Amino acid sequence: MFRFRLLIICFFLMLGIFLQFKSYAQNIARLRFDDDFTYLKADSLKTTWKEKIKNVSLGSHVQLSLGGEWREQYQSYEHLNFGEVPADFITASPHQIMHRIMFHANVTYKKSFRIFAQLNNTARFLNPNPFISQLDENLLSIHQLFLDAHIKGNWLLRLGKQEYAWGQERFVATKEGPNTRQPFYGATLKYISQRSKLDVFTSNPIKMNPGVFDDVRSSEIFSGIYYMHTPSKSRFNIDLYYFNLESSLREYMFKKGKEIRHTFGARVFSSLGPWNYDVELAKQSGSFDQLSISSFMGVWDFNVSPIPHFYLGFSGNYVSGDNSNTDNELNTFNTLYA
Template identity: 25%
Template structure:
């Protein structure tokens, strides 16, 4: 039989040191404050908005002074924020191959450390940089999703402009994104190493409609040396997506994606891999029930063989 024990603890605590500009948000007594007036820690740290701390009455946690550093007097939306995330996960695997192949027990610790700086230049512009160090202590077989020494995970410039006609958003640089339940487009938070993309992203929201498009090169990870991750034109991933709210707040969406990889190798095919993906999804909730109906089709080729 196989037994898998996984103990995971996500730690988000404030740390301040002279050598590291690191901070974390609310802790202790601050947790009791109204979440509607005080920002909350999010999985994607670049989505946090600490401008509420322009109000001195809300600066109650120990390291709030470096969660909100104003850039210009009288401009609460112009500030810099520093943060850190530490995730520790212990795994113990016994008979992972169900007794076949003589697999030995494997107990190990997976550690993810992230440090970021988030600069909001005004109500429209944001510059975000995040470093990440991922380690797999004691793991028998280490892969690219288990370990990645200190490297640049995110570094992008974002622009947002909200008008009476709609909201336009754009991001340029190394970033992450995900769709829906993350079955196809995912930030890959489950494994130790998250997935990043060097990309240009844009979307337009107006009324019940939202239009999203991006062109990207997925980051390829190297687990031996610091700052050796890179993207290149040998792997491409592009998407155009349309969303609409229907029957209240329920969502109907569809997207087309193009994936290309040079020198792909499979057991029965090799060469340039090209995939065309069409996805349709209807999701919502009603009377205590929620649903997610999704259909996807793929076509394309690997070398001379059709997908």
């Protein structure tokens, strides 16, 4: 098994080295399917292979773009979780190397269709303890594979395995920090204009396994609406959203049950300037087993920049928790997939 893991990692290391090129930071997005290298279409001076792989012509109307990323981390822990670790752990002070390589290809046909595919290879080395998270290792998987179809005007339909991330990622995050990022399998209807964006989606999160092409769809149902708007000639921005979660996998007070949770929220924030603000409020309702859900979150951040590159600010958050086991309410706030 170790040799097989090493073979896969060596293959992706060579592929990553081959595709390594100068970073065009302004063109690379956090969600790699949002990368923008369209300027190369009008660049008659592009002569290096590093630029050519971002804009490969496969015909008069078909374009191919290739890319990838490679990350290695060394982590060391002393008395993990204050020494309170599961009984099957070998050590409470492990050290580990977290390896990740991702490779993607993007094919577009005119402005009508697009196929985006991304392979993922993550592994954990040196740590003798059992895996406690599905995010530690995933030797080989199709991380993303979706079709974009432009319907009419500013409307687009996305179908397939895809990443989600909105706002400050307080509810749905790519999980960039851990080793393996979180994908979803679903359908997303998107509206995109100069000042507004709207996502309407329904999906199942992907349950990741450590082997090769062995990921499965979770039984959880995650759907919702996310709207973003920036008024003309203004630093003011507003996000409005609704998320719906249906799950029988979550556990509260050491008890499992059917959870139906509705999240209503709003975020107002400024574009970056000499003074800035970011305030987000969210309310949750629904049911868990025989309990009704009532929870709340508030997050705020205010800062000023008296001199360039220096900020002085105040930030905080409030998140409700359950304080009674006799009121037939669940007040624990659920951050969903953050």
